[in-house]
Amino acid sequence: MRDASRSGTIARRRTCRTEAGLTDSNIEANIEGTTIRWGIVGAGRIARRFADSLIHVEGARLAGVCSRREETAQALAGAFDARAYSDFDAMLGDIDALYIATLQDSHPHYALRAFAAGKPVLCEKPAAVNARALQEMIDAARAANVLFMEAMKPPFYPLYRRLRAHLQDDPIGDIGLVRAGCSMANVPLDHPSFSLEAGGGALLDIGIYEAFLAVDWLGEALDVQTIGRLGATGVDVFASLNVRHERGIAQLFCGLDLQGRGDALIGGTLGTVTIHENWWNPARATIAYTDGRKIELDEPFAGGGLNYETAHFCELLRAGETESPVMPHATSMRMIAIIDAARRDLKLRFPFETD
Known part of the structure; x- marks a missing residue:
């Protein structure tokens, strides 16, 4: 019965793809279980971490790397027996799924081109710098009937699931309470996080993680109050948020010029959970109950950590799904809504944003 149901899902997906003019036989074969050929656009640190993690994902391999700098694409591709591309569209023709690892201001540009080519996309966080751009990406993915997921890694880690x-x-x-934050004082001044033109700042680079945790446990944000500081380049270098959600209150902070702890606390009427630092790469948690009990959870993660979200994405792709039940589009929209509201409070606007 399970096989019949799965065959029906695949058949429905093929019909939708045909109606949309997206009859890629390679992807259809891939859904039925062959090795998923991944392409990466971008060749920096996070791209390398993704490639390292991909080794730990069964039935997947790195097939291509595209970068504006030919030498960096060749270096990353060569390390994993993949092909280097200078032409993004050429790479799209040779892969089954795309991982976007460029700076966040360019995420929509690459995602929209991938959707137009009928390619599913796993996009590094934040998927877009504002809600309007993210909604455009979601709408395009739905119109093309292809899988799209923001690469928010914590919910896929063994510790978080346990x-x-x-x-x-x-x-x-x-x-009813989520308290989380991280601030790093050793970010070099030439890092893209300090670039206003590239959509940098602590809120988008770090705060998006805290926004996820708050939304995941407390639901949609109803009110956001933010205080913070803008640095010499115009981006936010520190922000503190108090957020009223559907089911409680979140206290969040993020920064680029101070050193702050990277743990998280989840509070309930019968106890608390502390996810120890770095909570966004969760490996250890302590649950303390009001009756005096204390439970320690210890779940080390394998690979680079990105393998868990990637394995989930591959499972969805093979099942013919277009949205993750763990990291759905609605969660991404709720996260970026918090960041948008915080940026409005700080009067932070990027040069490329239009009304």
């Missing part, structure tokens, strides 16, 4: 399961069986009551 924590979710534990709290189902032994809850900490009604959860």
Whole structure:
């Protein structure tokens, strides 16, 4: 019965793709179980981490790397027996799925071209610098009937999944508080995080993680109050947010010029959860109950950590899905809505943003 259901899903997806004029036989074969050929656009640190993690994903391999700098594309591709491309559209013709690892201001540019070619996209966070650009990406993915997911890694880690399961069986009551933050004082001044032209700043580079945690446990944000500082380049170098959600309050911070802890706290009526630093690469958590009990969870992660979200994406692709139930489009929209509101409070606008 399961095989019949899956065949029906694949058939429906093929019909939709045919109606949309996106009959890529390679992707159809891939859905049925062959090795997924990944392409990466961008060849920096996060691209290398993705390539390292991909080794740990069964039934997937790196097939291509595209970068504006030919030497960096060749270096990354050569390390993983992949092909280097200078032409993005040429790479799209040779891959089954795309990972976008460029600076965030360019994410929509590459994603929209991939969707037009009928290619599914896993896009590094933040998927877009504002809600309007993200909605355009979501609409394009839906119109093309292809899979699109923001690469928000924490919910796919073994520790996070184990924590979710534990709290189902032994809850900490009604959860109404999320407190999370990270600030790093050693970010070099020539890092893209300090570039106003590239859509940098602490909120988008770091705060998007905290926004995810708050949305994941407390739901949609209803009110955002932000204080912070803009640096010499015009981006936010520190921001502190108080956010009222559907189910509680979040206290979040992020920064580029101070050193701050990277743990997180989830508070309920019957106890608390502390996800120890660095909470966005979760490996250890402590659950403290009001009755005096204390539970320690320890789940080391394998590979570079990005393998878990990538394996999930591959499973969705093979099943013919176009949206993740773990990291759905609605969650991405709720996250960026918090960042948009915080930037408005700080009067932070990027030169490329239009009304």
